[in-house]
Amino acid sequence: MTKVEIFDPAMCCSTGVCGPSVDPELTRVASAVYSLEQKGFNIKRYQLTTNPDIFAQNNEITRIFKEKGPDALPVVLVNDQVVRVGGYPANEEFAQWFGVKPEELNEKPKSRISFNLNQL
Template identity: 70%
Template structure:
């Protein structure tokens, strides 16, 4: 099974729905990765803000940062090899890497909200 690691730039969240405006690219990636993770695929995301140690520990990512700076983020690795710099994988690429149908990556996360009316 393929292992995908994404080294994100510094940001407040990986979903793209925080801050003053929604980033549709981050929303697309978060949704696609959610669908893949739900199916049990091996995907890990590291944020420079929350996981700076992971950027230092990975020699390839550390080298990219030293040579090209933070503008090279995100860095995407498949099975330990860098496959993308400065942009996220497309849904087509994710579908190919994990051998899934493209439509499977469009499933939206479902949020359940429960309200106890007796506590109001």
């Protein structure tokens, strides 16, 4: 089974919808990752701000970080092998790695809000 790990730079969130402007690249990646997770694939994202221990425990990430600094992020590993440094994969690459169609990677996270107007 394919395993993909994305090591993100320090940022406030992985979706790209926080802050003064929306980053469409982060939104695209968040949608692709969400879609793949919903299908049960082994894909993980780690952020430098919230998962520094995972960065430190991975020898490849530590090596890249020492050689190139934080500007090397994001780094993408497929089955523990570095496949991308300094950028995110295209949806076609995600699709190839997991054997799905690229158009299957556009699912947006949904959250359902329920409230009773009579209780307001």
